Amino acid sequence: MVMTILVTPKTLANHTIRDFRMLIGGQWLNGNAAPIERIAPSHGTVVSRFASGTRANAEAAIRAARKAFDTGPWPTMTAAERSNVLLKAADLIAARTDELAFLDAIEAGKPISQVRGEIAGAVDIWRYAAALARDLHGESYNTLGDGTLGVVLREAVGVVSIITPWNFPFLIVSQKLPFALAAGCTTVVKPSELTSGSTVLLGEILLEAGLPAGALNIVTGTGPEVGAVMTSHPEVDMVSFTGSTGVGRLTMSNAAQTLKKVSLELGGKNPQIVFPDADLDAFIDAAVFGAYFNAGECCNAGSRLILHKSIADDVVARVAELAKKVKVGDPLDPETQVGAIITPQHLDKIASYVSGARAGGAEIAHGGDALDLGMGQFMAPTILSGVRPDMAVAREEVFGPVLSVLTFETVAEAIEIANSIDYGLSAGVWSRDFDTCLTIGRKVRAGTVWMNTFMDGASELPFGGYKQSGLGRELGRHAVEDYTETKTLNMHIGNRTNWWMPR
Structure with a gap:
């Protein structure tokens, strides 16, 4: 017999339904199609409306991110400058905890006390990413001979598509976005069409924190309409996806068309x-x-x-x-x-x-x-x-x-x-x-x-899985490096002998 203690849902009659727009190139835009209405899984009433993004919206967002990466200023700012923006964002997230937690609670059906804890964890992640931004560095080798100096650089990978699920709407975007931004990448984010509210609110927060236009673009909508473009478009350099293993396979297949870098956090049976x-x-x-x-x-x-x-x-x-x-x-x-x-x-x-x-x-x-x-x-x-x-x-x-x-x-x-x-x-x-x-x-x-414990975690500890649970790791001291490419500068000092000259 079920004896679980039941807490009857209260009405949301006094809740004002908010209409959320998309963020593309620093501008807030409505969709061309009818908005997506989110019905609260706990109360059975509409609680949010999201712009219904299209393929054209996704392509516009990718163009905005591409322009912002290729012409700056975000990728060319100093690490200290990027770190300061992320730190300010963390403070603003903390200040708006109640608003963010309420959105995740009503859209995802998550207990409000739990969500407040998730927001606090996300604040810590943003601050940790801000610290890693200033620690990102390369290597040098002066042991290659008198005529050679080797320098290994870490450069931002470019435009990153970030696709997040409905079960931890704010926490999971916070396991990806701050590290991509810390590396100097520009981004296009697609939250789940079921739980987009807190991610759109994050866009407001980052603009207030000083993030330049185009460094973050948010397109709300479905996977077939928006996600498919974000994972296959040739102007996207990397895809970071969290969701089911089945959709992860599709994401990997789409990304393979242009051999994008892929990070996948998928299912578990733990x-x-x-x-x-x-x-x-x-x-x-x-x-x-x-x-x-x-x-x-x-x-x-x-x-x-x-x-x-x-x-x-x-x-x-x-x-x-x-x-x-x-x-x-x-x-x-x-x-x-x-x-x-x-x-x-x-x-x-x-x-x-x-x-x-x-x-x-x-x-x-x-x-x-x-x-x-x-x-x-x-x-x-x-x-x-x-x-x-x-x-x-x-x-x-x-x-x-x-x-x-x-x-x-x-x-x-x-x-x-x-x-x-x-x-x-x-x-x-x-x-x-x-x-x-x-x-x-x-x-x-x-x-x-x-x-002798379970489901503990910290920003410093890498997270990810073996086998069909995914590819790559999130969090940890190498999290920013995951959004970079390495470049070798091999420098020759002095005269160089042509190999075809007679000796």
Whole structure:
């Protein structure tokens, strides 16, 4: 029986619907087509309208970014000047936290308290990128002989297309844009057509911070109409995309037409491997958090528990008991922990995974159903026990609050189960034995392995995955370098002997 605490959504009747425009070449523009209306997934009412960008809008934005890169001034400004703009932007983001958080909460159905934390994290990322802007440097080699000096430069890659998803609208654009700008690149950004509000607001903030016209362009609209142009246009030098693995493949295919540099942060099916000697009190909380944070609509979600058989029944019972206390409901209520599912279609997809697993022999230890709160779409935190490694729910990204429980007996078996899927974004291991943790950490093929914690992070730590979880890394001390090309200057000193002259 579902005993999850429900928080009924309040009305948004007094909310003023905002019409968001596109930013192209420093000018705010309306679309030529009918605007995109965003219906709040939690309240069922229109909360935002976005300009419906077209191919022509995307091409205009790319031209503006190209001109801004080729003629300046952003790429030719000193690192200190660029850093100062990013620092001012960080301050302005912090000052408008409530406004940004409200937009992400109503458009994505995210709990307002959670979003405020994400905005704070984004502020830290912008400040970190500002510091890296001043640390970007090349190399010199004066050991190549008396007649040779070698200098290696790092230059901005050029025009960067940035495409972001709906699940973390402001946080994910902040994992990309400040580093591209810090390197001296100019950019075209396409947020999800479901959650564009906070990204457009970021455009206002950056112009106020002193970013020159054309260095940032924002085109709202759909992937087929706008994203396809941004990933294939010959004037774009690099694409940075976060989203599903399927769309990532399409992005890579489009970019291959002109051999663009590509950075992809894609899906995950992340395991938490738990041994009998683990601190189970700490783990139980991490299991519930990892599975249900952001309603499970998170590439880093800990959606697979791989439990030692000797503790499996006890752990499942304890996780289910804590899951009953999770507060599901109105994202605008500060007490809410799990908000709404992004669209009715996505809710149906989540439900189909649950029903398919149940038909295949898995048991529902908690939840399993959609919740009727009178408006919007919500899913009960769900636990599936008795899941086999070959089941779809154990291998594919559900992207919802669904936790699959599998079991193992040996370390080798746990590693095999963890590595048996197409993804490799993150993983967790729980044991008081450091040898066990280190063995799992080195053998599991994932970009991040947490030991006795889960879903921690910092601006200094790289983020990205193995296998079909993506290409490249975001964040970390090399994040600005990812938006650069290296150039070698090989300088000859003195006379040079022509090779064809007789000796």
